[in-house]
Amino acid sequence: MGRQRGGPVIELRNCSKRYPSQLGQAAVDALEGVDLTIRPEEFVCLLGPSGCGKTTLLKAIAGLVSLDEGEVYIDGDLVTGPGPDRAMVFQDFALLPWADVVTNVAFGLELRGVPKATREKKAFELVQAVGLAGFDHHFPRQLSGGMQQRVGLARALAVDPQILLMDEPFGALDALTRRLLQEDLLTLLDRRRKTVVFVTHSMDEAVRLGDRVVLMTPRPGQVRDIVEVGLPRPRPPDLEKHPRFAELLEYLWQQLREMRP
């Protein structure tokens, strides 16, 4: 198993997924022959039109969706189901409504049988790290969307996964909150070195966050293009002034426009 930089390699080989027809609905080809290699500690953004299979692809890596064809390998090992090396962040946060912030953050550890004191200490630290100090015992419905997603992020980080799988995590947030969370995510990852697969609808977000942007075609999802972002890290606060930034957005926009049915 050839690990170079600490993080694992994710390889998708010829992945296809068809959701079978049910109750008079036609079968849906969500993915068709997707090949993709994600490098260790890389931040990859999946960008594509709605319904093109981004979530399906992410869940295939998570081991939550079984493929009809092809395989996913992590460090050369075939993925047959979920594992402790991966954690998900959900678009709608997926917090337990009856549990407070600390309990939610510690939930992954709780399921793994980590003793209460240990896991709550770790959760407490992460609550601080994601900027929610003082909200330890609030319930999800008492938090704004941005704060709830910070909890979702802290929960994923708590189990210390090598791979973070994020499905439009900031899609439900307003523009300002979104920018703040993007910045904070990059800061958090700076000190943690993880491989990130990040699904987004936003070209701007993909370019701000990613090392590479994977452009997908409309259904059935295929890889249309892979773009090296090549912007400096850490990303400067005035990234939009960088000539490369505008160039990338223009290129992605052209590509997406050509795909329009």
Added chain:
Amino acid sequence: MAFWDKIRETPAGAEPRGVLGWLHVALVPLTLTAFVGLWALVVRVLEYPAFILPAPDRVWVRFLVLAGDGTLGRHTLVTVGEVLAGLALGTTVALVLGFVLSRSRALERLVAPYLVASQAIPVVAIAPLLVIWFGAGATSKVLLSAMIVFFPILVSTVAGLRGSDPDLDDLMRSYQATRWQTFAKLHLPTALPMIVAGVKVGATLSVIGAVVGELAGSDRGLGFLVKQGQGIYDTALMFVAVIMLVVIAMALYGFVTLLERPLLAWRD
């Protein structure tokens, strides 16, 4: 319904009640007084004989007599015992069966038609049958009560245990949660509000089952008092018994509501 919800909305000592708050508190005694007043008025003006519609004061006197010689207490206890046993039995069976059915769609498809059909049978129609099979004692009443209680709790249990957010199910899987963990930490807490709502409905219905059983054949209980009153045209006695039944149903409902509060504290 609204009455109990009002009570829940203003937690004790949480904030000083305004004029509207006190109006809420006063509302029930006020409407009750108005109702009884109207009742007395109707009896006086239309001059109904007491065996058709006794005046409230007559019912009150009958109540005092029955309560005084211990008759009312004895029969009330019998009915309360049947109701509680029926509610407990019906709830237990509904929870267990609800759990089993929620785990298997195939099994649900197999069993559901029979369960629905069983609900189409009027309890009144099988009450005499159960009295023949199980005798005039408490057993037939407990069974009838359990039969009525069972269905709403079963339906809400199945729906509740199946009703979890698919993302949360994915979350459990992604953390490799065991089946037991997924049940205890996701499905059960999700279902709890619905189960409690089902038990509330069941609690009010439980009284009906027991009384129908008592009417079909018994020598004790509030249903028996109603039948006895009917036989001798002691309408005031029937009123006392019926009012006691209402009080039992309301008390049960209130009790479940009290249980609900600590159980579902996270919601409010």
